[in-house]
Amino acid sequence: xxxxxxxxxxxxxxxxxxxxxxxxxxxxxxxxxxxxxxxxxxxxxxxxxxxxxxxxxxxxxxxxxxxxxxxxxxxxxxxxxxxxxxxxxxxxxxxxxxxxxxxxxxxxxxxxxxxxxxxxxxxxxxxxx
Amino acid sequence: xxxxxxxxxxxxxxxxxxxxxxxxxxxxxxxxxxxxxxxxxxxxxxxxxxxxxxxxxxxxxxxxxxxxxxxxxxxxxxxxxxxxxxxxxxxxxxxxxxxxxxxxxxxxxxxxxxxxxxxxxxxxxxxxxxxxxxxxxxxxxxxxxxxxxxxxxxxxxxxxxxxxxxxxxxxxxxxxxxxxxxxxxxxxxxxxxxxxxxxxxxxxxxxxxxxxxxxxxxxxxxxxxxxxxxxxxxxxxxxxxxxxxxxxxxxxxxxxxxxxxxxxxxxxxxxxxxxxxxxxxxxxxxxxxxxxxxxxxxxxxxxxxxxxxxxxxxxxxxxxxxxxxxxxxxxxxxxxxxxxxxxxxxxxxxxxxxxxxxxxxxxxxxxxxxxxxxxxxxxxxxxxxxxxxxxxxxxxxxxxxxxxxxxxxxxxxxxxxxxxxxxxxxxxxxxxxxxxxxxxxxx
Numbered sequence: 001x002x003x004x005x006x007x008x009x010x011x012x013x014x015x016x017x018x019x020x021x022x023x024x025x026x027x028x029x030x031x032x033x034x035x036x037x038x039x040x041x042x043x044x045x046x047x048x049x050x051x052x053x054x055x056x057x058x059x060x061x062x063x064x065x066x067x068x069x070x071x072x073x074x075x076x077x078x079x080x081x082x083x084x085x086x087x088x089x090x091x092x093x094x095x096x097x098x099x100x101x102x103x104x105x106x107x108x109x110x111x112x113x114x115x116x117x118x119x120x121x122x123x124x125x126x127x128x129x
Numbered sequence: 130x131x132x133x134x135x136x137x138x139x140x141x142x143x144x145x146x147x148x149x150x151x152x153x154x155x156x157x158x159x160x161x162x163x164x165x166x167x168x169x170x171x172x173x174x175x176x177x178x179x180x181x182x183x184x185x186x187x188x189x190x191x192x193x194x195x196x197x198x199x200x201x202x203x204x205x206x207x208x209x210x211x212x213x214x215x216x217x218x219x220x221x222x223x224x225x226x227x228x229x230x231x232x233x234x235x236x237x238x239x240x241x242x243x244x245x246x247x248x249x250x251x252x253x254x255x256x257x258x259x260x261x262x263x264x265x266x267x268x269x270x271x272x273x274x275x276x277x278x279x280x281x282x283x284x285x286x287x288x289x290x291x292x293x294x295x296x297x298x299x300x301x302x303x304x305x306x307x308x309x310x311x312x313x314x315x316x317x318x319x320x321x322x323x324x325x326x327x328x329x330x331x332x333x334x335x336x337x338x339x340x341x342x343x344x345x346x347x348x349x350x351x352x353x354x355x356x357x358x359x360x361x362x363x364x365x366x367x368x369x370x371x372x373x374x375x376x377x378x379x380x381x382x383x384x385x386x387x388x389x390x391x392x393x394x395x396x397x398x399x400x401x402x403x404x405x406x407x408x409x410x411x412x413x414x415x416x417x418x419x420x421x422x423x424x425x426x427x428x429x430x431x432x433x434x435x436x437x438x439x440x441x442x443x444x445x446x447x448x449x450x451x452x453x454x455x456x457x458x459x460x461x462x463x464x465x466x467x468x469x470x471x472x473x474x475x476x477x478x479x480x481x482x483x484x485x486x487x488x489x490x491x492x493x494x495x496x497x498x499x500x501x502x503x504x505x506x507x508x509x510x511x512x513x514x515x516x517x518x519x520x521x522x523x524x525x526x527x528x529x530x531x532x533x534x535x536x537x538x539x540x541x542x543x544x545x546x547x548x549x550x551x552x553x554x555x556x557x558x559x560x561x562x563x564x565x566x567x568x569x570x571x572x
Contacts (some may be wrong), residue, residue: 069265071402
């Protein structure tokens with residue numbers, strides 16, 4: 001239940017962000033991996049490099065447990081005003097954002113305290129898978 | 130890339146260390162000033178007496194004890210916050226700086242080291258119960274000390290037998306602290322981050338129940354406020370000294386970049402959580418803090434209000450939140466609304482309730498920052514009318530009465546704005562064929 005709530009709130013906030021751009025298509029995919037979950041959100045909006053960098057910066061914020069545990073609870077609940085990806089960024093282990101031919105894809109990697117990036121197909125710092 | 134990341138982290142850690150040094154200089158400066166003003170032993174004696182003094186709104190410790198004792202007491206309260214931040218490995222940044230300044234401010238009229246400790250321990254227990262680390266709830270614990278008067282009330286005001294005073298007060302404080310995180314998170318969702326003092330709404334809400342239980346048999350306690358109407362020169366000069374220190378520290382730390390950073394901060398809406406030190410720069414935020422301190426001090430002097438413990442507490446809280454949501458541009462519409470309401474309903478701008486509302490009512494600044502000046506003015510106007518009544522509802526047990534009233538005001542406005550935006554026919558239509566337009570077609 002606890003995990004279900006957490007995932008629902010993250011989906012709510014990121015969907016809020018995607019829908020603000022008025023897309024024709026939004027696909028949300030969630031699946032369990034060895035030591036955590038992978039949430040992928042795709043839309044048909046092609047964003048420029050600056051927009052992608054801004055999304056990456058918000059989602060890959062340094063960890064702020066003091067903010068995540070309290071203000072992070074607003075994720076998925078703040079429908080009035082702009083969506084705030086940093087609320088998500090404090091709570092996920094890693095985020096990838098990229099543009100392809102069909103639009104933008106955001107990959108969020110959710111893991112517990114035992115999270116091991118090696119269990120995921122997360123790119124390393126040099127950009128290799 | 131890795132080198133750059135490490136360099137950035139090192140620079141951040143260095144800036145944070147300097148921020149710690151600045152905070153310590155300011156806090157130790159307050160304590161030294163207090164001891165010099167009062168004498169070492171009399172100041173400590175005054176601090177001791179304050180631990181057993183009623184703390185509900187409004188008990189001005191500069192009159193209940195003395196200027197020196199109040200300053201030393203406030204420094205101890207703030208140092209407890211700073212030490213907790215440090216030992217829990219939490220970043221000293223916008224929210225934590227706001228918490229330390231707020232704790233100092235309320236140490237001048239309600240918080241004491243003894244009455245805040247049960248609350249903090251209660252939040253710690255709550256974190257353990259939820260399987261979380263204490264640092265995840267530390268912001269709630271630090272601001273939650275607004276319920277300190279509940280502990281004092283149980284210990285010294287309701288006439289319990291001596292043997293029961295401390296145990297009952299401790300249990301009451303612990304129980305309140307345990308409930309704080311659960312309620313704070315729900316309250317945050319009510320106003321969606323448009324009331325900066327969310328813990329004010331939370332503690333006010335809990336204080337309603339506490340007052341109902343404590344006074345359930347119809348018992349009344351002697352009211353009346355302790356209000357220093359003849360503050361000393363020391364108290365009157367405290368804010369300009371701190372504000373100038375903050376501006377100078379910002380300029381030394383950031384030079385002209387700090388001024389540019391300050392200008393960028395002025396464009397932020399300020400909605401919770403807006404950590405100006407993280408979103409822009411520490412130096413720019415320090416300048417904003419200094420400017421806000423001087424502006425609020427100037428307002429108090431201009432309307433002829435008393436620069437006593439509660440008013441200084443209000444200004445210190447504004448200074449702290451100038452690192453976490455407030456700046457001149459989103460604050461003035463709210464202040465204008467409060468002044469308009471005061472004039473409309475025949476209240477003196479320098480009256481205790483009105484001047485405190487003018488300072489603490491800036492909790493609603495994000496409404497002006499996000500939705501514009503008219504909403505800020507309306508929020509300020511409504512806030513004054515509510516806050517002049519809400520203190521009596523909880524018998525002054527929740528020290529952040531303006532946060533409580535501000536939370537109610539923000540919830541009302543957010544609900545109306547959200548409903549209007551969702552249903553307004555003049556709303557910008559979604560793109561033809563998009564997900565948004567499909568949703569509209571079906572309704």
